[in-house]
Amino acid sequence: xxxxNIFQERLVEARKKRGLSQDELANKTKLQASAISHxxxxxxxxxxxxxxxxxxxxxxxxxxxxxxxNDPSGIIENDPIYRDFENLTAKDRDTARDFMKTLVKRxxxxxxx
Amino acid sequence: MSNPFGKSNARHQSELLLRELGIxxxxxxxxxxxxxxxxxxxxxxxxxxxxxxxxxxxxSQFGILYATYLENPGFERFSIxxxxxxxxxxxxxxxxxxxxxxxxRAGFISYDKYEMEADYFAANLLMPTFLFExxxxxxxxxxDAIEKLAAxxxxxxxxxxxxxxxxxxxxxxxxxxxxxxxDYCFMSDTLKEFRGLDWLRKGAPVPGYTFTHNFNKKASxxxxxxRKDGDTNLQHWFGGDHEIEMLExxxxxxxxxxxxxxxxxxxxxxxxxxxxxxxxxxxxxxRFKR
Numbered sequence: 001x002x003x004x005n006i007f008q009e010r011l012v013e014a015r016k017k018r019g020l021s022q023d024e025l026a027n028k029t030k031l032q033a034s035a036i037s038h039x040x041x042x043x044x045x046x047x048x049x050x051x052x053x054x055x056x057x058x059x060x061x062x063x064x065x066x067x068x069x070n071d072p073s074g075i076i077e078n079d080p081i082y083r084d085f086e087n088l089t090a091k092d093r094d095t096a097r098d099f100m101k102t103l104v105k106r107x108x109x110x111x112x113x
Numbered sequence: 114m115s116n117p118f119g120k121s122n123a124r125h126q127s128e129l130l131l132r133e134l135g136i137x138x139x140x141x142x143x144x145x146x147x148x149x150x151x152x153x154x155x156x157x158x159x160x161x162x163x164x165x166x167x168x169x170x171x172x173s174q175f176g177i178l179y180a181t182y183l184e185n186p187g188f189e190r191f192s193i194x195x196x197x198x199x200x201x202x203x204x205x206x207x208x209x210x211x212x213x214x215x216x217x218r219a220g221f222i223s224y225d226k227y228e229m230e231a232d233y234f235a236a237n238l239l240m241p242t243f244l245f246e247x248x249x250x251x252x253x254x255x256x257d258a259i260e261k262l263a264a265x266x267x268x269x270x271x272x273x274x275x276x277x278x279x280x281x282x283x284x285x286x287x288x289x290x291x292x293x294x295x296d297y298c299f300m301s302d303t304l305k306e307f308r309g310l311d312w313l314r315k316g317a318p319v320p321g322y323t324f325t326h327n328f329n330k331k332a333s334x335x336x337x338x339x340r341k342d343g344d345t346n347l348q349h350w351f352g353g354d355h356e357i358e359m360l361e362x363x364x365x366x367x368x369x370x371x372x373x374x375x376x377x378x379x380x381x382x383x384x385x386x387x388x389x390x391x392x393x394x395x396x397x398x399x400r401f402k403r
Contacts, residue, residue, distance in 0.1 A: 045204035047126075049150065052173040061172050066206060075172040087163035095158055096169065096178060102153060103171040110174070 006067030008042050014058040014065070014072070015040075029053040075107070119226075123233035124242065126202055131241055139248060140267035141239050143193040147177060152200065154193060156181050166192035168199045175200055183368055187269030191235050198234030199227070240266050240276045254283050256342075256362035256375045270366065274373055275299050284359075284381035286350070288374040290319050292329055296371060307381060309353040322349050324361045325374045335365035335372055350376060357381060 015025050015036075022040070026033040031053060038044035039054075046054070051062040058065075060072040068076045088096060131141065134149050147154045153176040157164070165188070166179040177196040179189055199205045205227055240262075248265050252258035258281075263273040274287040278299035286304055289296040298313035319326045324343045328334050334341075345361035347353065359378040366373055 046206065047203045048170070048175065048200045048206055050203070051206060052175075055173055063172055087161075088157070089159045089161040089163075091159045092157045092161055092164070092178075095155070096167070099153070099155055099176050099178060100169060100171060103169060103174040103176050106153070107171050107174040 005042070007046070007065055008040055010060075010065050010067065011036075011054065011058075012040050014060055018058055020058075025054075025057060028057040119230060120233045123198065123202065123230050124237045127198070127234050127237035128241060128243070130197075130201055131238065137244070139244050139265050141241065141244075142267075143190050143197060143239070146197060146238070147193060150197070150200065151175070152177055152197070154179070166196045168196040185269055185367075185369070187263065187267060187272065188369075190239060190267060191269060191272050194235035194238045195231045197238065198231035202227075202230055202234060205231075236272060236276055239268050240273065242280070245276060246280055249277070249280055254281070254285065254379070255360060255377045256340075256364060256373075259287075259375060270364070270373055271369070271371075274375065283377060283379060285375065285377040286313075288313060288325070288350075288376070290325060290329060290372050290374065291370060293319050293326070295319060303381065307353070309355075310347075310351040311353070313350065320349050323374075325363050325372060328363050328365075329372055335370060336367060338365045338367045340364045345376065347376075347378070347381075355382070 015022070018025075020028070022036040023033045025031075026036050029036075029050075031050065035044065035050070039046055039050070048062075051065055055062045055065055061069070061075050063069045063076045064072045064074055130146070131137070134146060136146070144154060151174075153174075155176065155178055157178050157180045160182040161180070162182055164180055166177060169176040169178065177193055179192045179196070181189055183189075207227075245262070245266070248262055249258070252261045252265075259270060259274050259277050262268075262277060263270050266273060268276075271289060274289075278285055278287045278301050281301045282303065284301060284304040284307065286298055286300045288298045295313050295315060295317045297315055300310075304310070319329060323345055324341060328339075328341060333339070340363065342360060342362040345359050347355060347357040347359055350359075357378055357380055359376045362375045362377075364373050
């Protein structure tokens, strides 16, 4: 449950640091204000889509929100969501690696904009 | 903490996504949805049967890789929708917490719950109830109906058949089998409510005296996608006290290596009919000890 607490703490902390109310963050993320409140109290868990919207609006990374790095702009490489990787053939692994590079490029491009 | 897993949550989340994206007609295109969610989608090149799809993430950038080994576009669309489910469903980021820091969760026994929920999500995304039931009303009954719906939803026969059994108002069942064994069976609510029937369990033998039993003896029936039908009996498949005639329609599922059987009848008596019949039998049974 440690990570859940980190997510809650970091969400509240980042929202306050940006000077946003729950309603304002809800508007920026196009989520319901009640959803923000539920995330902060821990009564609802976020989806990846929720995390992405929150991270974008708060100008931090999803990895920071999830407690996977202590750097607000930090990104974790070799994410375990890369599940099933060991079941891939060598050819598919190459495709997966190249595909990851595309995602990294897209992420960097987005950072630059 | 409320984080309900399961069918209702998956249905709610998939319908929420469709509404948000303004999708309200069939077929639902998972490629389009992925694109709107800014998720890259790419095919896996090999014929490796180990993986049907993967969600990859680099912070807030997501990608889906999907397998094409079955050469079945419906299956591929389902795999992509399943991964969109992992992306959209609350609580699924927990999957990534299965790492060195969280050793205690390394053997997280509920992992299957995530997979099942993503499957429900995918079925609901591609065949949303609010669109599927309208299409079902016009499709008719049996294998023809399933084929029409599969064409309309651009989904695999198997996934459509399951959805069909879950929503059909008639007494129907769909059975997937491999050789002489049952993989799974879905019965419509009407059939489930009919008393005295046994459930066909995974791993149970395909009942003898059925067309499917004979059909599966010839491997080319399955690989060549042969289609057959004939009259069967409810008792042959599900036991019980009533010999009710059913139509048994069978189709080989090609490279999937399995057989789809669709059972349907419009002659299933209602509970009231059965009660009446039993009362009548009772009234005609001589009571020698009176």
